[in-house]
Amino acid sequence: MEGRMSELSRLADAIVDPSGSCDDQDRQVAVMEFVEKLTFATVDDILEMLRVDFESRWGLPVWARNLAYRLACLQRPDDPHLLRMAASDLYLHGPDWDHIAEDLNQCAARLEAVSPETGLE
Numbered sequence: 001m002e003g004r005m006s007e008l009s010r011l012a013d014a015i016v017d018p019s020g021s022c023d024d025q026d027r028q029v030a031v032m033e034f035v036e037k038l039t040f041a042t043v044d045d046i047l048e049m050l051r052v053d054f055e056s057r058w059g060l061p062v063w064a065r066n067l068a069y070r071l072a073c074l075q076r077p078d079d080p081h082l083l084r085m086a087a088s089d090l091y092l093h094g095p096d097w098d099h100i101a102e103d104l105n106q107c108a109a110r111l112e113a114v115s116p117e118t119g120l121e
Helices: 007-016 024-039 043-057 062-075 080-091 095-114
Strands: none
Touching: 007 024, 007 043, 024 062, 043 062, 043 080, 062 080, 080 095
């Protein structure tokens, strides 16, 4: 995927629109297309889109980041590294979700205690 943007990342760009040039109808269509693509995306596609957002965009709405991590964690519930990534992202958005982030970190710790080799570097 090096050198070319994934479809999911392209759609994420479309909902960010930092210039504010989209009208409401275009923005609504962009959001619908993004949600549809995200709903059926693989974990790897989701994480790539989030990586691109973290490195260059920083404009993905909180609801989109939360949904992306939620869908990724549902696909890989036994991945302590992913659970910690999701928890870290929740901490960025204020105290409202801190208790969920703490639960994710505790779950990751339990998974590593049972099977330390599941932890990703």
